[in-house]
Amino acid sequence: MTIKDVCEKFGITADTLRYYEKVGAIPKVGRSQGGIREYDDEALSWVQNAVCLRKAGVSVEAIAEYVRLFNMGDETFEARLDLLSKEREELGKQLAELTEAVDLLDWKISRYRKAVETGVLTWDKEEGE
Amino acid sequence: MTIKDVCEKFGITADTLRYYEKVGAIPKVGRSQGGIREYDDEALSWVQNAVCLRKAGVSVEAIAEYVRLFNMGDETFEARLDLLSKEREELGKQLAELTEAVDLLDWKISRYRKAVETGVLTWDKEEGE
């Protein structure tokens, strides 16, 4: 699979993909004789991992650290577990903050729907809503 | 309430608070004769709004746009509703991506717990887990 295919598959640019490889967020990708990247299934699953975690806000640095530990072999199971656990904890916090913001927005939106309807904006909670 | 109190209350720096005011993510805060910021309840709720939305990843620019519309008065109910709805939609996507990443991490963590226990890392789903 070429870099272009991978880009399309994951909705990211070739530059981003090369950048991830450069900083180690994915392991080195195999090349053709000509030096062109060829993504196999394993490479793809690394890309998927990186893209998924990045979308959730995990830093490129943390992802790269995981890859580094992975490449060091079986001695690093615990270190990897620690790393993943810490990141998981962060995402838990992030999830709580996101939920809070969603609630805030939903509340405001409900008030503005009413305001658009009635011409008056109120922040009072009313009965029967 | 002084800027320091507000910082402590929300866990952000004074610089950030001044920055939010400068770019309009919160309305101008009242000052003492000497020019020192004095946050009243209304100012506090604007700060809370900004902090909550920022933590969820809403851009400073979007928050400032909301404040701008707010200051324009009742003519902008619909514009504000549109803005909030769009941001709400973004947060919905973000929530889905975050949840996906959490699931990924939880799965990996479960595998690594087993690996630390047994010395062998496997990615096979097993019966009875």
Place this chain on the structure above:
DNA sequence: GTACTATATGGAGTTGGCTCCAAGTCAAGT
């Protein structure tokens, strides 16, 4: 009033994560 700490301002600097560019190489079509 003096000393000391907090705050104000404008503007420069930093960081993370891309994003773009130049110059060159590779691959596919004709």
Place this chain on the structure above:
DNA sequence: ACTTGACTTGGAGCCAACTCCATATAGTAC
């Protein structure tokens, strides 16, 4: 073989959101 378009590299540039700094003024304790 030649053209055209995709891919390569190293490195520069960009943007959002802070973060830091220098200098000056305000408030507080004694």
